[in-house]
Amino acid sequence: MEEYGIIICDDEKDQVRRIHDLVKYAIWSLEDSADSKGKKFKITLEANSYIEVADYLEDNKVDIELSKDKADRDGIDLAEFIRQKDPNAQIIFITAYENLAAMTYRRRTGALDFITKNDNDEVIQKRLNETLSLAARRIRESHAIKKMTFSYKMGRRIINENINDILYIITTPKSHRLKIVTVNGMGEFTGDIKKLEVENDFLEKISQSCLANPSNIVEINLST
Numbered sequence: 146m147e148e149y150g151i152i153i154c155d156d157e158k159d160q161v162r163r164i165h166d167l168v169k170y171a172i173w174s175l176e177d178s179a180d181s182k183g184k185k186f187k188i189t190l191e192a193n194s195y196i197e198v199a200d201y202l203e204d205n206k207v208d209i210e211l212s213k214d215k216a217d218r219d220g221i222d223l224a225e226f227i228r229q230k231d232p233n234a235q236i237i238f239i240t241a242y243e244n245l246a247a248m249t250y251r252r253r254t255g256a257l258d259f260i261t262k263n264d265n266d267e268v269i270q271k272r273l274n275e276t277l278s279l280a281a282r283r284i285r286e287s288h289a290i291k292k293m294t295f296s297y298k299m300g301r302r303i304i305n306e307n308i309n310d311i312l313y314i315i316t317t318p319k320s321h322r323l324k325i326v327t328v329n330g331m332g333e334f335t336g337d338i339k340k341l342e343v344e345n346d347f348l349e350k351i352s353q354s355c356l357a358n359p360s361n362i363v364e365i366n367l368s369t
Contacts, residue, residue: 150189235280297334313357
């Protein structure tokens with residue numbers, strides 16, 4: 146079972162405790178749903194500042210205003226930082242400042258939802274249950290897409306290929322330089338063919354220098 150960590154961050158400790166209880170119940174309500182199949186959600190960090198979360202994320206692989214001091218980085222800064230660390234992170238704002246939602250859109254934080262902190266716990270709980278369920282569904286869908294996609298970098302471009310379109314990947318005379326051949330064309334990227342073999346079970350080792358997609362193999366002549 147895959148485990149996903151939930152980080153709670155608010156500059157007020159009593160709000161962290163309040164959100165903790167709401168999130169725990171939301172996790173419990175999600176356990177038997179189809180969206181959480183094969184997944185376990187767990188609160189992994191309760192923090193009161195940007196720096197606590199940043200340090201935790203650096204070591205291990207949300208409320209709008211995290212500090213009364215405007216010179217300090219706030220919750221939107223934290224959302225941007227999290228998005229840089231993990232593009233698939235699901236960010237939920239629980240805030241008293243509804244008018245700041247537009248700012249998070251302008252700064253492209255990709256927040257999943259904005260929940261009003263001033264509502265009573267029953268209203269917040271219902272919204273949080275629905276949003277956590279949506280987060281689980283998005284995680285499942287992104288993993289399904291990822292399983293069908295092979296990504297590599299050509300210069301500054303990131304190329305995403307559907308694995309069904311890949312014919313084979315071979316080494317080149319250049320050290321750590323690989324060539325990929327697909328039904329649409331070919332490209333070169335930096336990588337290690339042994340590592341690719343381990344990380345991509347849709348590819349089959351044909352020789353020390355070649356990984357091929359069995360789905361697209363009609364015949365193999367091992368002597369040539």
